[in-house]
Amino acid sequence: MGSSQSSERARRQRPAQPAPPPPPVYSNLPPYAPPPVYPTAPGQFPPPQVPPPPGPYFGNNQLPPQPYQVIYRPPPPVPVQPPHYLQQQFGQPPRPVQTQECQTTATIRNQVNLNKQTLALQPTSQPGVYNISFKFDASAPCRVTTFVCAREDVRRSCKITSPSPPAPAVSYPKGLSHAFPSPSAATSSAHVVNTMQFPARDLTTPSNESYPVIIRLESLYEDAAAAGTAAAPGSGPSSAGRSLESLEVGCELPSWVQAQTTYAQLVKEDDGAWGLRVIKQKIWVKGVAYELKEIYGMEAGKPSGNADESFEDVDGNECVICMSAPRDTTALPCRHMCMCHGCASALKTQTNKCPICRNEIESLLHIKIKNNHVAPAAAGSQAPA
Structure with a gap:
């Protein structure tokens, strides 16, 4: 009896605990709008692209999650395969080289x-x-x-x-x-x-x-x-x-x-x-x-004095690649006449470098020289007159 009275007395003397504060209410933010509903007719795909409505931002500066959308992306373009070339020494495909045909039907005599x-x-x-x-x-x-x-x-x-x-x-x-x-x-x-x-x-x-x-x-x-x-x-x-x-x-x-x-x-x-x-x-x-413009290598094939001696029978006129056929093709712009027509046609599919100076070849000049004609010492390019 005495213990119950003492506990009741102690409970009455203890001050009451304050109630917890209510949760804060953010009245400055508008309510989150429901996600838009896109009317989709049968056979209509994908749904029309509509920009999302403006809405509140969160603390991480991210937009609220959007509804699931299917976006169509066209397939990537198919790369065009370059023409096949034989691999050369340095692993780079050669640039296509043009071949010019020049037939000397008449020799210009420089007086x-x-x-x-x-x-x-x-x-x-x-x-x-x-x-x-x-x-x-x-x-x-x-x-x-x-x-x-x-x-x-x-x-x-x-x-x-x-x-x-x-x-x-x-x-x-x-x-x-x-x-x-x-x-x-x-x-x-x-x-x-x-x-x-x-x-x-x-x-x-x-x-x-x-x-x-x-x-x-x-x-x-x-x-x-x-x-x-x-x-x-x-x-x-x-x-x-x-x-x-x-x-x-x-x-x-x-x-x-x-x-x-x-x-x-x-x-x-x-x-x-x-x-x-x-x-x-x-x-x-x-x-x-x-x-x-002087063509280097043409002087070596000039006949030595006999008018009946042909251009092909002169020593020192062999192609530097096959060493058998007479050279009749000039590499431009370096102007080295050092190859025959067959070797020059095969060379342009493998490399675009001159066999003599290793400079890049822009075009090949094939000169057909008739027999019993002295090869000219220089090639002329027409200039405006």
Whole structure:
């Protein structure tokens, strides 16, 4: 009895515990909208793509989960298989190489030719003044003209204009290994380069069809010369007018003149003296200008003097691959004539490298050379006239 009263007394003296607070109510967030229902007709697949309605964001910045949707993705494109090539040494397939066919039905005979290795400048008694010297061959009477810091207009039949008056033309007879300047010609001393008269940039760098030094060798075309010889003297303007003396220096070249033009620039030699370096050469034949580009390896197959000796019977003309067939195919742009047509056709399916210099081949030039014809020493590419 006493224990129950004491416990009842202690329970009454203990303070009452406060009730827990109610859960917070977020009234600033709108209620979550139910997922949209897409009406789907029979045969309609997939359901239309409707952007989800704007809704509340959660703490991880994620949108609320969306209803299940089927998205159609087209199949990936099928890769195009490259053409099959034989694996070469370095594991890379060769690039396709074009083959050009060139049949030499006629050989262009160059009546005048300047030897590029002999072109030089000779010092004179005047400081900064140098004579232009070289050697050339001529199978017909010709004349020589030189220009310094001159410009050539290819649209006007290769007309040459220079800021200073050009030197008089020097005439030469038919012959080999002519030396210029000629000691017998009094006007040869006027063909000089004065480094004090022109800026060094104009003498060392060509720009915009303007060249530091231009040397032109002109001769009558063989057909025009034969017509003039057959006609009687004083028979008319056809024979009298077709002469080199009637042409002005640097004028537009007529079709009855065959000319070779050499373009050069001044360079400093190892000993500090000035020299001349050839930039390019062009020939003018029947009113068309051709740029001369040497084909390496064609000289080895030239007959040695017997006109009846064929091109195939000359030693040293074998293909560098099969070592049996004569070479007749040139690799461009390196211009190495080192393969026969059969080996060149097989080579372009395996590699695109030249067998001589290992440079990349852009195209192959197949040259068909007839028997009893001397192979030309240079190949000409037509230039605008």
